[in-house]
Amino acid sequence: MTRRIILAGGGHAHLAVLADWAQRPFPETERWLVTSTRQTAYSGMLPGWLAGIYPAGELLIDLEPLARQAGARLILSDVTGLDAAARQLTLASGETLAFDLLSLATGGEIDTATFAALGDRLLPVRPVGAFMARWTHFLTAIAGSDAPRVVVVGGGAAGVELALAVATALARQFRQPQVALVTVERGFLAGHASAVRQRALAELAGRGVALHYGEAVGTRHGVLLTNGTGLAADCVIAATGSRAPRWLAASGLACNDQGFVAVGADLRSISHDAIFAAGDIINRADRPLERSGVHAVKAGPVLAANLRAAARAAPLKAYQPRGRTLYLLATGDRRAIGSWGGLMAAGRWVWWIKDWIDRHFVGRYTRPGEGGR
Ligand SMILES: Cc1cc2nc3c(=O)[nH]c(=O)nc-3n(C[C@H](O)[C@H](O)[C@H](O)COP(=O)(O)OP(=O)(O)OC[C@H]3O[C@@H](n4cnc5c(N)ncnc54)[C@H](O)[C@@H]3O)c2cc1C
Structure with missing residues (x-):
């Protein structure tokens, strides 16, 4: 009996699943x-694109050839609903799709509710493709300006990288760009060693990025912090971490209290x-x-193996992350800060490693012959 397997979302883990399907036959399945x-x-390469190091083509992976090689039918649509018990997905078009097995890798969303007053000045970092298009449009719109003002909200790794990349990019084009990073203090590179935070602080200061601690809400002209500070901005980049997709709430799937799908080690x-x-x-x-x-990324091969195992009711594998990641x-200037457990390293050689890892990963899916897929 043919079983229908649907991958929802072209997320990182699904790239490995598509590669697995392309490599080995998967009989009696419709994919x-x-x-x-x-x-x-x-x-991972978005800050490098912002800083002018990579052209857009270097970080975009075309899913059409990957789906074709995997023997998978490609549908370009948003998933807007899931009925887990009835095994049915709903798409933005209103169409419903039944499945025997489903895998979700649609990523998280940026919660923009507190920034709504900003209107067009708000650039959420996700979806990344839309962010890239809007940033390009923003640069064109401010072309005649002397002192564009950009605020990045979010003190995680993404927010710090984006602030440094934006400062680098604007310094090349404008006389007096003003870049600020806003984060709650406990959220600044939370989970990283103190040496990493110190190094990042030095990089931000060296690049002229003003760091403000506090929670930000959007206003018509910029952001207002909890301590009363107002920051005027031509553009506010929201890199405030992932929120669970709203459509999961009505799916019937077990989720944690923040709405993310609860899975075991076998995914x-x-x-x-x-x-x-x-x-x-x-x-x-x-x-x-x-x-x-x-x-x-690392969960991808385990997910691929488990979808095959589930299709024939065989035992599943576990994704067990290493102790340290x-x-x-x-840092926007062909250097990088490495963070591994309590250890920190920084410099050009760290960037070379990052650049090699990132290009190699994307190359596996854009130039399969060269990347060893
Ligand atoms: C600027 C930045 C830099 C980062 N750098 C790093 C880094 O260096 N190292 C690191 O480990 N992490 C980094 N991260 C975090 C990392 O990007 C995420 O953890 C990762 O992308 C999550 O992958 P994912 O597969 O879950 O989802 P995503 O990569 O977000 O992919 C989701 C996919 O699903 C599709 N999709 C979304 N919604 C729907 C829907 N409703 N229906 C159908 N399809 C949908 C999207 O088009 C996309 O193809 C960074 C994040 C940002 C923003």
């Missing part, structure tokens, strides 16, 4: 990929055997696991 856009962006929903998930959309029920591209933060 689908449903995702919002044909190209998926590799966010299977703890409530519905036919549903798997990986990347930023999950919450591991068996252990804490931070949301990062590293884990989304290496994070490489780009």
Whole structure:
């Protein structure tokens, strides 16, 4: 009996699943990929793109050839609903799709509710493709300006990298750009060693990025912080971390209290055997696991193996992350800060490693012959 397997979202983990399907036959299955856009962006290279180091083509992965090689039917649409018990997905078009097995890797969303007053001045960093288009438009719109003002909200690795990249990019083009980073103090590179935070503070200061501690809300002219400070801005980049997609709430899937899909170490929903998930959309029920591209990528091969195993009711594997994860933060000037447990390293050689890892990863899916896929 042919079983229908649907991958929802072109997220990092699904790249490995598509590669697995392309490599080995998967008999008695009908395979689908449903995702919002044909190209998926590799966010690790986004700061490098902003800083002018990479052209857009270097970080965009075209899902069409990957789906074709995997024998998967590609549907370009947003998933807007899921009925886990009835095994049915709803798409933005209103169409419904039945499945025997489903895997979710649609990532997280940026919560923009507190920034609504900004209107067009708000640039959420996700979806990354839309962010890239709007940033390009913003640069054109401010071309005649002397002193454009950009505020980045979010003190995680992404916010810090984006602030440094924006400062680098604007300094090249404008006389007196003003770049600020706003974060709650405890959220500034939380989970990283003090040496990493100190190094990042020095980089921000060296690049003229003003750091403000506090919670920000959007106003018509910029942001207002909890301490009363107002920051005028031509553009506010929201890099405030992932929120669970809203459509999950009515799905019937077991989720944690923030709405992320609860999965076990085998990446299977703890409530519905036919549903798997990986990347930023999950919450591991068996252990804490931070949301990062590293884990989304590394979970991919396990997810691929488990979808095959589930199709024939065989035992599943576990995704067990290593104790420490290496994070490489780009500083916008072909240098990077490396963070591994309590250790910190920084400099050009750290950037070379990051650049090699990132290009190699994207190359596996854009130039399969060269990347060893
Ligand atoms: C600027 C920046 C830099 C970062 N740098 C790093 C880094 O250096 N290292 C690191 O480990 N992490 C990094 N991260 C975090 C990392 O990007 C995420 O953890 C990772 O992208 C999560 O992958 P994912 O597969 O869950 O989702 P995503 O990469 O967000 O992919 C989601 C996919 O699903 C599609 N999709 C979304 N919604 C729907 C829908 N409703 N229906 C259908 N399809 C949908 C999207 O089009 C996309 O193809 C960074 C994040 C940012 C913003």
